[in-house]
Amino acid sequence: MKNNDLKGWLYLLPAIIFLGVFLVYPLIDVFIYSFEEGYNFASGTYSGVGGFNFAYVLRDPYFLQALKNTLILVVITVPASTALALLISVGLSSIKALKNLFQTVYFLPYVTNTLAVGLVFMILFKQTPYTNGFVNIVLGFFGVAPIDFIGGPYWAKMLVLCLYTIWVVIPFKIIVLTGAIASVNPIYYNAAKVDGTSRWRVFTKITLPMISPTVFYLIITGFIGAFKAYSDAVALFGTDLNASEMNTIVGYIYDMLYGNSGGYPSFASAAAVILFVIVLTITCINLLVSKKHVHY
Numbered sequence: 001m002k003n004n005d006l007k008g009w010l011y012l013l014p015a016i017i018f019l020g021v022f023l024v025y026p027l028i029d030v031f032i033y034s035f036e037e038g039y040n041f042a043s044g045t046y047s048g049v050g051g052f053n054f055a056y057v058l059r060d061p062y063f064l065q066a067l068k069n070t071l072i073l074v075v076i077t078v079p080a081s082t083a084l085a086l087l088i089s090v091g092l093s094s095i096k097a098l099k100n101l102f103q104t105v106y107f108l109p110y111v112t113n114t115l116a117v118g119l120v121f122m123i124l125f126k127q128t129p130y131t132n133g134f135v136n137i138v139l140g141f142f143g144v145a146p147i148d149f150i151g152g153p154y155w156a157k158m159l160v161l162c163l164y165t166i167w168v169v170i171p172f173k174i175i176v177l178t179g180a181i182a183s184v185n186p187i188y189y190n191a192a193k194v195d196g197t198s199r200w201r202v203f204t205k206i207t208l209p210m211i212s213p214t215v216f217y218l219i220i221t222g223f224i225g226a227f228k229a230y231s232d233a234v235a236l237f238g239t240d241l242n243a244s245e246m247n248t249i250v251g252y253i254y255d256m257l258y259g260n261s262g263g264y265p266s267f268a269s270a271a272a273v274i275l276f277v278i279v280l281t282i283t284c285i286n287l288l289v290s291k292k293h294v295h296y
Contacts, residue, residue, distance in 0.1 A: 033269035053270035066252040077165045078222040085173035093181045110171035118235020125149035180214035
């Protein structure tokens, strides 16, 4: 038994070393940097130790704007993308003809380069000296005045960012949910059919409970992914996200390290720790909720 345990640890050793070097050590390092005030990369020195970095970040209007944007993105895109993916997956599971073709079509946005998708969205929404954009042309048929979705009001830019994020993440969720629905034992559906159960009741009492672990997994990973959003905003609004008021927490961390206001690793580390705490808290809340609503 002891030899088997030793073999198991030997097999795990490469993964443990990898996680220790590239995950645990950087995480500890970031926590240390976050409390070192005025840390200088070049000299490796700092002026003091305390909570000034956190106080500065939490009062920084750029961080507060990034936090607001990220929270809006999380609250809108995670439920919306999961619900739409579930709806489409149920529809795909109920058809036979061309099912594989439809699955491939829905998965295409996921394997397409993020910046390329962002360019397409810019073409659809952006106003230029020559055109108001395809979306504004369509809205014009309904009597809606042209809206500058890329450089205009805040709500319009946030709408485009949310639509873009949903478009990018929904294909993966469709594939995962379609597989989960296909794995449900057909005996349950046959029994419901014999009893004359309505489709809605079949969905709420059989399908949804049986795939609830998968739905929960997608919600958790969706929250984490939305909190880490950055490339989506860059693809639509460029690299100067503070100017467009569309920065995210990850974008703020990057700017503090390498952007125009870069060179402040202590502030960037403090912001990273705050993000870590937010994500950890929401994940723990989801885990508590899942004990009542997820059926394994």
